[in-house]
Amino acid sequence: GAGVSQTPSNKVTEKGKYVELRCDPISGHTALYWYRQSLGQGPEFLIYFQGTGAADDSGLPNDRFFAVRPEGSVSTLKIQRTERGDSAVYLCASSLGYQETQYFGPGTRLLVL
């Protein structure tokens, strides 16, 4: 079956702009996770959804970052007033349930100029 997909694969934007990153999880997976990965570092947890609700958003760095999952499937990570420091690979993963095996998408490479 299809794995986790993320769009766009690459995004270049200018400082101060708004961006949306999309994640399509594996069908039937109730848990969805967003991570951010900077060059040379491991993935850094941002937020975790169980169904439609954000069960843990403790990793979101500040209020410029927001994520939604309105129908319990597709999720969108939204970044307002982007800064150069937001440049990173944003990874999405899904699992059947919390603490079960996570399957990762290929990531979206965000570059803020």
Place this chain on the structure above:
Amino acid sequence: DAKTTQPPSMDCAEGRAANLPCNHSTISGNEYVYWYRQIHSQGPQYIIHGLKNNETNEMASLIITEDRKSSTLILPHATLRDTAVYYCIVTQKLVFGQGTRLTINP
């Protein structure tokens, strides 16, 4: 705070067994140990997981110590395609750390 400790890098000869250690001394009784790997420019890939018993699948074996404070991932016959960064994580906190960069040498 990272809940696991791994060596930053390791080398292994092609065809030999690669043994990657991980310390997780603060693991709780109901937390699983998961191993993922990440090949350059790709998303992390699941390898194996376990709670307290040793586990084996088509990719690797996982040996967990009796006190569960450490584990070892074993790639029995490493190939060049196993060159990657390997992450050991303890669930609930989903903290990846920096992993071990494994290089398989021909």
